[in-house]
Structure formats: structure tokens, C-alpha cells
Amino acid sequence: MSSAPTEQSFRDHLGIVSEEGKRKWIYPKAPGGRFHSARLIVSWILLAVLFVSPFLRVNGHPFMLFDITERKFVILGQIFGPHDFFLLALAMITTVVFIFLFTVVFGRLFCGWICPQTVFLEMVFRKIDYWLEGSPREQLRLNESPWTGKKLRVKGLKHAIYFVLSFLIANTLLAWVIGTDKLFHIMSDPPIEHLGGLSAIVIFSGGFHWLFAWFREQACILVCPYGRLQGVLLDRNSIVIAYDHVRGEPRGKLRKSEPRKLGDCIDCHQCVDVCPTGIDIRNGTQLECVNCTACIDACDTIMDTIDKPRGLIRYDSFDGIEKKVRSLFTSRSIGYSVVLLILVSVLSYFLATRLDIDVTILRTPGMYFQEQPDNFISNLYDMKAVNKTFVNLPLSFRLKGVDGTIRVLGDSLILKSQDAASAKLFVLMKRDQIKLMNTPLTIEVYGRNGLANTIQTSFLGPVQKKAE
Numbered sequence: 001m002s003s004a005p006t007e008q009s010f011r012d013h014l015g016i017v018s019e020e021g022k023r024k025w026i027y028p029k030a031p032g033g034r035f036h037s038a039r040l041i042v043s044w045i046l047l048a049v050l051f052v053s054p055f056l057r058v059n060g061h062p063f064m065l066f067d068i069t070e071r072k073f074v075i076l077g078q079i080f081g082p083h084d085f086f087l088l089a090l091a092m093i094t095t096v097v098f099i100f101l102f103t104v105v106f107g108r109l110f111c112g113w114i115c116p117q118t119v120f121l122e123m124v125f126r127k128i129d130y131w132l133e134g135s136p137r138e139q140l141r142l143n144e145s146p147w148t149g150k151k152l153r154v155k156g157l158k159h160a161i162y163f164v165l166s167f168l169i170a171n172t173l174l175a176w177v178i179g180t181d182k183l184f185h186i187m188s189d190p191p192i193e194h195l196g197g198l199s200a201i202v203i204f205s206g207g208f209h210w211l212f213a214w215f216r217e218q219a220c221i222l223v224c225p226y227g228r229l230q231g232v233l234l235d236r237n238s239i240v241i242a243y244d245h246v247r248g249e250p251r252g253k254l255r256k257s258e259p260r261k262l263g264d265c266i267d268c269h270q271c272v273d274v275c276p277t278g279i280d281i282r283n284g285t286q287l288e289c290v291n292c293t294a295c296i297d298a299c300d301t302i303m304d305t306i307d308k309p310r311g312l313i314r315y316d317s318f319d320g321i322e323k324k325v326r327s328l329f330t331s332r333s334i335g336y337s338v339v340l341l342i343l344v345s346v347l348s349y350f351l352a353t354r355l356d357i358d359v360t361i362l363r364t365p366g367m368y369f370q371e372q373p374d375n376f377i378s379n380l381y382d383m384k385a386v387n388k389t390f391v392n393l394p395l396s397f398r399l400k401g402v403d404g405t406i407r408v409l410g411d412s413l414i415l416k417s418q419d420a421a422s423a424k425l426f427v428l429m430k431r432d433q434i435k436l437m438n439t440p441l442t443i444e445v446y447g448r449n450g451l452a453n454t455i456q457t458s459f460l461g462p463v464q465k466k467a468e
Helices: 034-055 082-106 109-113 116-133 136-144 149-178 180-188 191-215 218-223 225-233 294-305 318-322 331-352
Strands: 064-067 072-075 078-080 240-243 313-316 357-363 370-372 376-387 396-399 404-408 420-430 438-447 450-460
Touching (some): 034 064, 034 109, 034 149, 078 082, 082 109, 082 225, 082 331, 109 116, 116 136, 116 149, 116 191, 116 218, 149 180, 149 191, 218 225, 240 318, 294 313, 357 438, 357 450, 396 420, 420 438
Antiparallel strands (some): 072 078, 240 313, 370 376, 376 420, 396 438, 404 420, 438 450
């Protein structure tokens, strides 16, 4: 049985850096095949979500909004504010654990299929390269040629399209942050009135243009921390894009006149030519690999040509290749799954029990009961309320199960959207209704649509002496 290649010198340097320390530009061959077609469909769905979601409305309110400046977040039509910070933090922790679990089981699948950097670079900007500049060889020849009128026209048109797309991306992301209403208002006003915002948009557009026109795959290789996590998250059972060295080695050119005594890899180099990060997947799992499946499609095409079974490069684990055994339920994946299940359960509970109005009513510290006219006893309470809805809500209070009244000190209480308010409440009860020194009390809180919350507290009063 052949073993994996033992040459490990490729791990001593990056594929995008030459021996002189200069950057090596990557000119990947245009991908094509079943996986690429599937990725195209996924990419167009993701792009549609990105560009359409800010314009969607639920009952007149944004479907998705992440307004950091006003600390207001709208997710699937539900609004969350600073008072829901613990929910957002819990959701972020749950997402991180899910990514860890997903990576342990399926490797860097997120990078190749969902990551915005990969989607935009591979499915949008590189497509423009192929359309305007041609094949990788033609792109290289154009870049190395002297500046002529044709080169100026092609490069000028390409970068003009790049900047328009970058400007569109920047404005779309701004719409996610401030909402489309504010964005359209800014766009309709004279530029002089929004110089700060306009400058920010131009800077972000230039940043996106630089990212997709020049920095490109270096964002995945040099900057993205997710790639570094592979070293601690992946194991022999993780499903990654892998080269079947058992079947493919020893590799060698195909010669029809001689019987084949080598492995199925004919050393055609197609898997390397199509790689957007310039690696050789036959060397094994590498930091630079973003699991884009381009090498799988290229290899499958060659296998079809030479009448060999597909799958020389495929989604598989190291043990799946060497031992023909796949084990998704390892101690690590089970551990992450248990933690994820707990986090999802806790988050679901908090979301399910989340009320539109969060009210706290506590008896004012240090205050005893007060004697009132007409044989009434009163207690003073501190009330704090948070409105978690889109609209302003008038609040009113009633006692449940007892004969008494509640008076709000000051003006009528109108709770603004996503705002918090506090007030003093006087609860008055007849002396003859007080049987205990500490009487349980239920206060109902009513909003615009009826009963919004129920608060349990206590009422302090004098105990009536029994007649002898």
C-alpha cells in the first residue's frame, strides 16, 4: 500500500510568496463542474439575502437591522435593544460553539461555501476577470505587457466595475446598519449635508475595491483567524477536501502504450491550476485550503476522461482514506454537541419567555406603610419598565384579587419604543383587608394590547388585633 507523500517542505513557506519574498499572483483556472454549479446556486441565494434583506418589511418595520450607533437590532422582524444584550451575547457564544462543532466535523466548509470573502471574490470579481481579461494565461500576459491603449481600456473598465460593485456593497452594508429609510434620505440630501457619511462610504468602497482587486486570497491566508483554528479543531475524523493518496500514489504521467503500474493520479496538475489559493491539495490538508471544491471538479473531469472512478479528490477524512472508516461521533464532536444543545435550549427558553414589556416593581427600601384618610393604608413602590416593541406604549396598573387602587406619581406613564422609564407607585388598601403584616400582592401591568405583565410583590401593613 502506498503512503502519503513524505515531502513536507511545502509547509515551510506560503504558496503565494516567492523564494525572493515577493508576492506570487494567483491566476486560477476557471472552475466548472457539479460542485461549482452547486456553489453558484448557494452564492446567488446568499447575495440575494444580502442585497434584498434591508428592503424587506414586517408590519412596516425592517426585517433585518443592526443599528450599532443607536444600539438597536432587528432580527427576523423582532427588535432587540441594550436590555437584550445578554441574549445577543448568548447568541454569539452559541454561534461560535456551532462553528467549532461544524469545523470539527466538516472542516473549513464554511469558507468555501458561505464566507462573504469567498463568495464575492470567486463568484463575482474573478468572473469579471475571466469576462474582460480572458483565461489565466491571457490575464498573466496582459499584466506583464507594456501599457497600451487596449490595456488601459480593459484595466480601466475592470476597475470601474470593481469600484461600482464595491460602492454598492458599502451602501448595502450601510443599509444593514442604519436602515434603508435613512440611507435614501441621505442619498436624496445634498452631499454637503452628509460629508462625514459620504467620506465614510468612499473610504469603505475604496477598502472593498482594494480587498477584491489586490489583497484577494491573502485575506484568507494571512488575516482570517478561522484558518488558524483548523490546527486545533481538525482531527483524523474531520471531513475535509482530501486527496486519496492510497489510491493515487505513486503518481505519474499516463502512457497509453504501457500498462498502468502507478496510482490513479496522472500528475496532470489540474487540481493545482484551478486552486484559488495556489496550493497542491495532494500534499494534504493545509492552512491555505478554503474547501472551495474547485480541485474536486477538476480531478473528476480528468478521471472521467481516462475512464477512472471519480473521487480521487473528495470530501473525506484522513481515517476515511487510510482505514476506510468514517466516525463523525467522536468525543470532541459529542462534547461540542452537548454544549451546543445546552446553549440552544437556554437561548430558546429566554426567547420564548421574552415579554414585550419588562417591568420590575419593588417596595421602596427603608419605607414603612403610611396611614391615609378614610381608613386606607398605602405602600410606596419603585417601578422600572422597559419597552421592547416598535411603538410607544401607555402603561396602567391594577391590583388582582384585592380591593385597592394604584396611583402613579406624576404624569401618565407613556413608555417610548426601546426606552426605559421609572416611576413611583402608591398602592392603597383598606385597613380591614390587611390580615398579615406582609401581604402577598399581585399587580397587573396593562399596555396598548391588554395585559402585558404580572408582577408578584408584597404589601406591608398593620395586623388587625382580634376582638376579645
